[in-house]
Each structure stands twice: as structure tokens, then as C-alpha cells.
Amino acid sequence: MNKVHISIAIDGPxxxxxxxxxxxxxxxxxxxxxxxxxxxxxxxxxxxxxxxxPQNKSxxxxxxxxxxxxxxxxxxxxxxxxxxxxxxxxNVSKNVSYVSSYPxxxxxxxxxxxxxxENNNVIMDGRDIGTVVLPNATHKFFIxxxxxxxxxxxxxxxxxxxxDDLNLSEIIxxxxxxxxxDSTREESPLRIPDNAIVVDSTNLTIDEVxxxxxxxxxGDNKIVL
Ligand code: CDP
Numbered sequence: 001m002n003k004v005h006i007s008i009a010i011d012g013p014x015x016x017x018x019x020x021x022x023x024x025x026x027x028x029x030x031x032x033x034x035x036x037x038x039x040x041x042x043x044x045x046x047x048x049x050x051x052x053x054p055q056n057k058s059x060x061x062x063x064x065x066x067x068x069x070x071x072x073x074x075x076x077x078x079x080x081x082x083x084x085x086x087x088x089x090x091n092v093s094k095n096v097s098y099v100s101s102y103p104x105x106x107x108x109x110x111x112x113x114x115x116x117x118e119n120n121n122v123i124m125d126g127r128d129i130g131t132v133v134l135p136n137a138t139h140k141f142f143i144x145x146x147x148x149x150x151x152x153x154x155x156x157x158x159x160x161x162x163x164d165d166l167n168l169s170e171i172i173x174x175x176x177x178x179x180x181x182d183s184t185r186e187e188s189p190l191r192i193p194d195n196a197i198v199v200d201s202t203n204l205t206i207d208e209v210x211x212x213x214x215x216x217x218x219g220d221n222k223i224v225l
Pocket of ligand 1: 013014015016019036037040041095096098100101125126127128129172178183
């Protein structure tokens with residue numbers, strides 16, 4: 001029996017646990033993991049490092065044809081430099097939703113993402129994966145959790161990375177603000193894709209979510225793993 005080309009789309013709001021879950025599922029099922037949020041973050045980092053205004057469309061777009069974003073050995077490269085840590089800085093988090101709202105930025109990232117998925121079995125997480133990037137994905141999931149819980153998780157994650165000067169209620173507010181921008185933007189807003197399985201992870205551990213997804217994926221008899 002021929003193996004079916006697998007593409008798994010995971011969408012959901014900030015801090016729902018998508019990337020941790022996707023990484024674990026990728027490892028267990030030997031899939032290529034693609035963190036699309038990291039790509040928008042990398043471009044935002046470049047905008048900030050060049051001293052440009054993320055809310056000024058023409059300034060943001062001025063770099064688009066002159067930017068290279070690639071993944072290799074679980075690292076993300078921006079114009080040849082590994083930027084894994086820099087893209088998680090608070091300043092990038094605060095501005096990424098402005099940068100990712102411009103259709104021209106999205107077009108470039110979506111093209112890159114679709115190319116990555118062409119010849120590989122992939123699991124991809126983001127905001128528009130099941131709706132725009134991989135509308136024909138073999139599996140679609142929407143992972144969410146209450147904003148307070150998502151803020152708490154982000155707080156702990158930053159604390160573990162030795163960030164000081166953290167304020168939980170500010171982080172929750174930032175997350176709500178990002179949810180609002182991501183859900184109300186004109187271009188590819190965050191929404192539940194048709195036919196997606198919705199997982200509320202508020203009261204679930206990461207491993208419980210991972211097991212749930214794998215159960216759904218393996219339970220689908222179209223797929224031979
Ligand atoms: O990890 P976290 O949930 O904080 O977010 P992320 O996946 O790193 O994505 C950061 C931001 O990039 C999101 O808030 C969106 O504004 C944008 N994004 C997007 O517009 N489309 C995607 N496919 C992925 C991310």
C-alpha cells in the first residue's frame with residue numbers, strides 16, 4: 001500500500017502550546033516541523049533591527065525582497081544568521097502581529113511555507129495553516145486555551161529563560177491584544193478551519209494533547225505510518 005503524503009495543520013492563538021505539541025508529534029511520527037510564527041518573528045526582528053516602524057506599512061515592505069529566511073537542523077536563519085533566541089524577545093512579540101498583518105508579507109511567507117511542504121511530510125503550526133497555507137492538509141487541528149492560562153504558560157516560559165522584569169497581567173494583556181489583531185485582520189485572520197478538530201488545552205498537559213493528536217492521526221485509516 002502506498003504511503004500517503006502527510007500534512008498536518010495546527011492553528012490557534014498565542015500560548016496555546018501549538019509549537020511544543022507540534023515538535024513532539026513531529027518527533028514521534030518522523031515528520032518535518034515547520035514553525036511559521038518563527039518566520040514572521042524573524043522578519044519582525046529585521047524590521048526592528050533596521051530601526052523601522054512595524055506599524056508603517058511602506059517601511060516594513062521596504063525589506064521584503066531583500067530578506068532570506070530558512071530553517072536548517074532545527075535552527076531558523078535570518079539572512080544567514082541563527083536567530084532562535086532573538087526572535088523570542090518581548091519586543092518582537094509585541095510587534096509581530098503588526099508586521100504579519102500586511103498581505104505582501106504574508107504572500108512571501110506563505111509561498112515559502114508551501115514550498116517547504118511540497119516534498120516533505122510536514123506538521124506546520126501558525127494562524128492560517130489549515131485555511132490558507134495547506135487547505136488540503138490531511139489533518140487539521142485548532143488548539144486553544146483560556147487567555148489567562150495561555151498568559152501563565154508564556155510567563156513561565158520566559159521565566160525559565162531568565163527574563164526578569166516580568167509582569168503576568170501585562171503578558172496576559174499582550175496576548176489578548178495579539179489575539180485581537182490576529183483575529184480581526186483583513187488578510188487571513190485566525191479562525192477555526194473547516195473540518196478542524198478543536199482541542200481546548202486549558203486543563204490538559206502537553207503530553208495529553210500530543211497523545212490526543214496522535215490518536216486522531218493514527219485513527220485515520222487513510223494514513224499508513
Ligand atoms: O508562539 P506564539 O503563539 O506566541 O506565536 P507565534 O506562533 O510565534 O506567532 C507570532 C505571530 O506571528 C502571531 O501572533 C501572528 O501575528 C503571526 N503569525 C501569523 O500571522 N501567521 C502564522 N501562520 C504564524 C504566525
